[in-house]
Amino acid sequence: MLNIKEVEVDTEKEEITIREVLNIAEKKIGKPFLYKMLNKDGEIMRGTIILINGRNILHINKLDSVVHNKDIVSLFPPGGGG
Amino acid sequence: MGVSIKDNKLLRINLTANKIVVESIDLDLVKKYLGGRGLASKIFVDEVSPDVDPYSEENKLLFANGLLSGTTAPTGGRYMVITKGPLTGTIASSNSGGFFGAELRKAGYLIVLIEGKSDKPVYISIRDDEVEIKDATYLWGKDTHFTTDKMLEEFGDKHARVSCIGPAGENLVKFAAIINDKGRAAGRTGVGAVMGSKKLKGIIVRGTKTIEFDDKAKFMDVVKTKIDILRKDAITGEGLPKLGTKVLDNIINQNGLYPTKNFQFGTFESVDEVSGEALVEKKYLQTNKACFACPIGCGRVVTLPDGSDGEGPEYETGWAFGADCGVKDLVAITKANFMCNQLGLDTISTGSTIASLMELYEKGYVPKEDLNNSTEPKFGSSEAIIYYTKAIAYREGLGDKLAEGSYRFTESYGHPEFSMTVKKQEIPAYDPRGAQGHALEYATSNRGACHVRGYMISPEILGVPEKLETQKLEGKAGWVKTFQDLTAVIDSAGLCLFTSFALGADDYRELINAATGFNLTTEETMQIGERIWNLERIFNLKAGIKPEDDTLPKRFLNDPMPDGPQKGAVVHLDKLLPEYYKVRGWTNDGHVPENKVKELDI
Structure with a gap:
């Protein structure tokens, strides 16, 4: 989506929400991308995949899901195939 | 020259008798099975005994366009190959895109049915109403690209389209494919080997007819709205193209x-x-x-x-x-x-x-x-x-x-x-332990393991149309049935399964109705899919496939996933399968009861 494979998000907190992580990452990258993943109400768009250590946040606590230090967050824009 | 979308022809070619006949397809049968996978399967099971040896003269091979193939309906270029497959012993139907199917429709044929067996290599040449069986001895042993080029050269019209087999089909490799347009495949279930057993190297076709509609403006209007949906959707409009x-x-x-x-x-x-x-x-x-x-x-x-x-x-x-x-x-x-x-x-x-x-x-x-x-x-x-x-x-x-x-x-x-x-x-590229619904889909697919008979990865992983928890069992059997039935409709309409990332049953119903003047309700449209699914199931059971074959390799049932986010998962088929038989209205042991046959008017 951004031609960026990895970005590290540094924080002083032990745990932060995925919403905060995404906002920090967007600032750090300096290129807006959240508009492609979240709708105007700030909810996750259909088909967007956000994983914390391979678990989809829709089954954790959506954008309030908690991310711990060293967790891996994966972001995928809507994609499909067969 | 124009041909009504309701006036459909079957081109019957008997390779033993060297005989070519054009038959009309009953419109009532089209209303019940549409075209493509559904209609060709119905014709196949009516004509071929379930115990047929796939490589025998008695097995038949149908190249079948969907009802909307060759029209401007979005992705309306799919055709299916139907036969009894040598790999699985089930009814085999294999789907391909490209341009061959649409060209065949424009030549005036919804279906080409091959029966019998030639004693020497042949290919079939179709130029609208002119159909010939031609010698292919010089092509036998050649790959699909050489074969396609040579057939085009001999045919003398670069706008023609070719579907053919390579050495694998000739050598009866049980998973040989049929390749059209050089890079598109009716890939699965070994349909290429059946073609090879009939010594049929390929089919070349050029069609110049146009498909006509009772209300063309209405059809075009519906087509436009569906294309708009596909273009605006994040997956079909951006993800897949990019x-x-x-x-x-x-x-x-x-x-x-x-x-x-x-x-x-x-x-x-x-x-x-x-x-x-x-x-x-x-x-x-x-x-x-x-x-x-x-x-x-x-x-x-x-x-x-x-x-x-x-x-x-x-x-x-x-x-x-x-x-x-x-x-x-x-x-x-x-x-x-x-x-x-x-x-x-x-x-x-x-x-x-x-x-x-x-x-x-x-x-x-x-x-x-x-x-x-x-x-x-x-x-x-x-x-x-x-x-x-x-x-x-x-x-x-x-x-x-x-x-x-x-x-x-x-x-x-x-x-x-x-x-x-x-x-x-062979099972495709999703470990069934990682998605319980998709695992059930593999176990119950009518053509052996398959991801495109009810693509449960869409809800379970991609979150379309809504996100389902991968390891949850509740409700999955119902989802699988719906996906399988809807897929049978899409395959029979002649559209690409990828449209279903953005379109739903209502959209397909509107396209079919606008093209034909049928008045199908959404419920009736889904029932067509269910009819096709049960038709295939009944054939398979008669062909010797047992409900006990609705299973997965022991690795997925007994050995927990050793790594990654799905670590520890096994497939709970013992719970999923009884629920699936129930939602299908089948007996507890997986047979199709007589009342279901009557209800669906198979």
């Missing part, structure tokens, strides 16, 4: 169900080397390519550093020769893909059968002397995927046994548990 199917490598790997080394693991450490992103970064990807009337354009056109080029690899192929064989060499993977297109092989079954050899060899069940000094089949070996792909197509050395598919191959060494198959067909 990234193609290989965007899935990273998605499926990160979700932990990316089958690695013959399904021993659920994640592949070298995914970055072989992913869709790598195809772009290494500059192999040139452009995307669309099939007939397709506004999506997911096809990939690739050129390798040595200058060889072609279509693919798509997600499934890249996985079959990549992660499943532990190979991280994208050039070798792509070359193996090109070889399959030219030799006429199904890429999924070829890669997965080689992967089963690799596991057997590494576990010591295939003795080194059986290799006859040929390439060692070790996981990760680029040489091995190339060598054994060719060996399979020509049945050379160990390739002769591999050409029977991974089930018969591993069984010949006394270890069928290392064959990752359902009903003897």
